[in-house]
Amino acid sequence: MNLLVCFSLTTSLVMASIYPFVNFRDKSSSHLVSVSSTTSTIAFDPGLTRMLPPVYFCGESVPVHEEVVARRLVSALVRNTAHNQAMYRIRQRAASFFPIIEPILARHHVPLDFKYLPLVESALRGFAVSRSGAVGYWQFMPGTARELGLSVRPGNDERQNLAKSTAAACRYLTYLHDRLGSWTLAAAAYNNGLGALLSNIRRQQQRDYYYLRLNAETGKYLYRILAFKELFSNYRSYEGLIPDQMLAYLSEPLTPESEPNGDEVLLPELILDEATRSAINTPTQEGSELTAGRNSDIPLPNAADVFRGGIKARLTESTGLQRGQVWVFHLTRDGIADGKEVEEGDVLYAIVEDIDLKTNKLYLRADRLYSTTEKHTYNLALSAVDASTGRIGIKLPDVDQVKSGWLLTWKAL
Structure with a gap:
């Protein structure tokens, strides 16, 4: 399927001085995006909304499936990448x-x-x-x-x-x-x-x-x-x-x-x-x-490969230790997740399912994965597991350890 999307930016974006006319092609499809400075309006094919990954702000979902929302987000992205x-x-x-x-x-x-x-x-x-x-x-x-x-x-x-x-x-x-x-x-x-x-x-x-x-x-x-x-x-x-x-x-x-x-x-x-x-x-x-006194990063699990279907993903964004919050992880290697081939750099969206204060464990469940190559979001079911035991639930000895760079092992339910 060929989709043509033309993003025409105003002169304030200063695109003409850097990219008089630039074509960017998605490697995994025939989708072509053209950036031109010849007009002041933005023509937008709603098919692009299916290519955008899920986006969240403070755990609140951004409706990128809506054409006007997707257009504004892409316009902001293109403006910031002009220099x-x-x-x-x-x-x-x-x-x-x-x-x-x-x-x-x-x-x-x-x-x-x-x-x-x-x-x-x-x-x-x-x-x-x-x-x-x-x-x-x-x-x-x-x-x-x-x-x-x-x-x-x-x-x-x-x-x-x-x-x-x-x-x-x-x-x-x-x-x-x-x-x-x-x-x-x-x-x-x-x-x-x-x-x-x-x-x-x-x-x-x-x-x-x-x-x-x-x-x-x-x-x-x-x-x-x-x-x-x-x-x-x-x-x-x-x-x-x-x-x-x-x-x-x-x-x-x-x-x-x-x-x-x-x-x-x-x-x-x-x-x-x-x-x-x-x-x-x-x-x-x-x-x-x-x-002061902050602990160093959690030791990175190194036993993911002993579990069939186990993959690793690094925390990129956490919105808080509250049930229902959405956390974003990036896969650190190629592998298979819930029967699907996944690649390094793919984006895993996880939900804070529970925090057990008695056992001091955090339970994370992934329900979606965005393929950066295919530009498509897949439904899947994975849980964060203890790399040393393979059991669901991650020990949480210190809240300060929940920060970007935290590497977790994930396994199909």
């Missing part, structure tokens, strides 16, 4: 900042997906200042910052303090979630303001972000966050939709940051200045308390 060097540099910055941000989010019980929000807000630059006067990593206005307990005065603007501003953002996001009942809506309110969002909800009688009619900035806001999440954690699933050169930059091992080129325009102010370096190297007391 290879800039994306590589923002990966460098995130690699330095995320280890400080993540434990603060976890302490406040805010989903880790929000670590991508300050990439959109400020490119993770403490001295970023917006035209409206918002300052810092999380771009707080002075009044909001003071309400959240931050000092805003000459010589001591805590909006520029990484740990303190992150903790303040957590308090604000928790408040928004409590009022709105959804992390997706909380993200929208972070951009648009709680009052404006509630007004739209009441007027339209609609509480789903993806179907609300919002201003242009807020309407694209979550997709920009999702684009960073997918490109940083799941880029292989979009082979054929983003350039091979960008895939190479996303998979390239990170090296210490060097001086950027002057033409990097993907995100503003990518230079990591001395004050920002200080924020990374000497976090405040809160950041120190959160990172």
